Amino acid sequence: MSGWYELRKNSSGTWRLRLKAADARTLLDSGVYQDRATAEDAMALLRENCVREERFVRRIDSGGKNYFKLRAANQDVIVRSHLYDSEIALQHAIETIMRVGTTQQVKEA
Template structure:
């Protein structure tokens, strides 16, 4: 079983996706999109981006926790990770995104 992009509706009527690893763990959460179409397009763009590694920005929260974000054109944040306990754990998260995103299934859960 491969990873998957799960697209869902938020409580405010916007849409987002989570990239989940094979074990079901969320490894990336998108920004909110105004339409289902835009959320799907963004997930598909990550699937097909052969320069995805170049779009990953490593960061540190104000609490000192490492995390990463993925930026699109114009440096707009498309998605970001959870907060990690160490840089090593964050790097494993990045590796997981690079492994799972290209072959992840696209699953629309908005009708559920």
């Protein structure tokens, strides 16, 4: 499965980074960065850490939904996931991100 990173400059001048699946579905939305260089650094961290399943820390929110936090080697949280209805859906998302997250393809939106 192929995908890409979407790098978008917001009207406020900040940058947003998303990991997209081949069908253009958003797999991860890493939030807002003050400049492009910081967004690109975050992209590099995602690529480096998304291949290590042990870096995906699984959690359940107060409403009973599943999510994960992807952590760097130093334990800093890189990104928090969307909410998933089941552990199976969460696991499928992690497996997809592990495959797609290393892509070198970047599209500016």
